Amino acid sequence: MSDNQEVSTTGHQWDDDEGYPLQEYNNPLPKWWLYTFYATIVWSVIYWILYPAWPVGGDFTKGVLGWSMHKELREELDEANAKKKNVNEQLARMSLQEIAKKNDLLQYSISGGKAIFGDNCAPCHGQGGIGSKAGGFPNLTDDDWLYGGSLETIQETITQGRTGQMPAHLKATGGAFDEAQVNDLTQYVLSFSGRSQDAAANKRGDALFHGDAGCNNCHGDQGNGSLKGTAGGQALPPVGAPNLTDAIWLHGADLVSIRESIAKGRSGVMPAWGKGSKEVGRELDPLAIKQVTLYVHSLGGGR
Amino acid sequence: MQHATIEKSIPLMAILTLVLVSIGGLVEIVPLFFIKGTIEKVDGMRPYTPLELKGRDIYIREGCYNCHSQMIRPFRDEAERYGHYSLAAESMYDHPFQWGSKRTGPDLARIGGKYSNQWHHAHMMRPQNVVPESVMPAYPWLAKNALDYGDIDKRLRALSKVGVPYTEEQISSAKQDLMAQALAGGDPAGLNKRYGNKVTKDDFDGQPDKISELDALVAYLQMLGTLVDFSGYQAQTR
The missing domain is CATH 1.10.760.10 (Cytochrome c-like domain)
Known part of the structure; x- marks a missing residue:
């Protein structure tokens, strides 16, 4: 609004004794703003009539269009399913x-x-x-x-x-073997991939693997896993025992990881x-x- | 009515202010009186077990809600990704609810049972180990910190004051139930009697002899979205 136009004031004057009367302009809201505001009020009333709006006594007003978000979702899902129906049935x-x-x-x-x-x-x-x-x-x-x-x-x-259960072998974690025996087993398992460093331990581990520890009952006499391996010529139960002779390791290929697998056991749940x-x-x-x-x-x- | 008339009369202005505020207040507050009618009647909802409740406290403490919502909206894309849209009934025992409004990470409203405990453990230690492209920070201390549950009965009591239907029996055996859910041994029969047979008892954090904060958090996550029995739920035309 330009300065030279007369603008009405609220009519009240402050401080007029001092010769500098303070007055407050009464600037009306711009017309476009005001009518937009009224229009939104009218629209809200229309909206209440058309769409679900007010909670009333344990229920709510449903609106004359009968629209609901959940109904729309069901229709959309039905439509999508109808498109896929033929090929899916096939x-x-x-x-x-x-x-x-x-x-x-x-x-x-x-x-x-x-x-x-x-x-x-x-x-x-x-x-x-x-x-x-x-x-x-x-x-x-x-x-x-x-x-x-x-x-x-x-x-x-x-x-x-699937549930894969590799039991713990170390006494301290609930198994039946001592530290040295676990180390022996580790050496023997490393020998499958040609990495055993200690021939004597390897030999003791071999005996445990096929004996007291019974590793061969799941991993097979040759250590090639329950899928390919055999124990005493018999096929192995499908327990998901990994092949120990290849380069693929589920829980790590290094000595420390393998020892941990033997000592503490592993369980894999699918x-x-x-x-x-x-x-x-x-x-x-x-x-x-x-x-x-x-x-x-x-x-x-x-x- | 002119400004001048209103502004010059304090009583008139006070009355008109009161009328205006009342209308605004009524419109916002009255619907809350009818809120019971908007909560669906569903089977399966129960108050959280003490362990889940502690997990929920940790969820809030760590600010998980800043990146994860717990609100599946009734849209096709969400229904196909996350499952059935969230019901009001599913957060009726939440004080405060964890709907959230930001999804830097995925919605967690139905994360329960989707992944194994083992996965949750690996994920919390370092999310990138299982999801390389993840931007989620690691929470390794959760497995280290022993869970402080000395005040668990008081927490149940506080929630019962705001309307969560914990019974006296549930409150007095809160500690025992918490241990029974996280540790082998304990009194699982009592836990099941008080919270139903669907309660998962497990070693959630991979440390069988310890109740860590991770135990509580994973117990909470594994329960999320699994309580309501949708087989008996007829979707109302809402």
Whole structure:
């Protein structure tokens, strides 16, 4: 508002004895602002009528449009599911082997599986399934499997979960062996990868491995794990005991890590994701598990 | 009415101020009287166990809410990533609630049971060990610090004063329940009787003979979002 225009005042004068009367301008609000303000008030009333608004006696006003956030969500989800319905039904009917043979369905499954994997599996197994030494979470991109790398076994692992139990061996941590015996076992385990430094300890460890400690009952007589190994010519139970003869180590390859594994034991838990599993907060439906299976299988190690 | 009239009469101005503030107050406060009607009736909600409650205190102490929300909104992207949208009933025993408004990290409203205890341990020691691209800081002291739960019964008592339905029995056996949940031995039967059979008893932090702050925090995280039984929940048209 320009200076030369007459502006009304509030009408009150302060300090007029001094000859400098203090007055307060009564500047009206700009018209556009005022009418916008009134319009918002009118709009709020319209909004109360159209949309859910006021709590009244234990319930609330629903609004004449009948809109609700939760209804909108259900409709959106239904719409999305309807789009995927055909192909999903097809996938649900087909076996993993059949899907793997159809390239378009396989690619669809793998990209779906990748998204599910990224949210649910990657926190432990890493983006792209590279695993993590920190918690002994297996790498899924190599061909060193604990329970098997076929489509069916991977599906079973995801659905039912796995619990790997390597018992503690040192007396101080609940085992049955003393420090020296644990050191001997460590030397013997190192010998599988040609790294044993102490022939005498190695020999004592060998005896323990196949004798009192009974390591061969899970890791096999040759130490090549429950999947490939045998004990006395018998196949081993599917307990997920790692192959000790290769260069892939779940909890570290150095002497200190291996000794710790033997002394304190290790336990690796893969939660079950199948329907009805109490272990996890969120279950994956069989179709999602199929997709994750195909994705994991595609990472490089699948058999 | 002119400014002058109002401004020159203190009683008139006081009355009009009172009227205005009352309208504003009523609009904001009255809905709270009806809030009970907006909380869904669901099966499974229970007050936190003493160990979970201590974990929640640590969650607040460490400022987890600064980066993690606990509020899944009813949108498709959130439903597909995090699961069922959060219900009012799920935070009815929270004082204060931990909805949060910032998501530098993911929402945690349904983190319970999603990952193993072992993962939580590794993650708290150094998040980058399990999630290389993570910007979350490490919390290694949680595993070192012994949990201070000397005042746990008083905490339950305080919450019962603001409406959390802890029974006298739950308050008096708080210490015992806390130990039973974190340690082998203890009295798991009592814990289950007081908090239901779904309560997870475990060695949450990988240190079987010690109750650390990590035990409490992981117990809390593993419970989050798992209490409500959604099989019996009919989504109201809300």
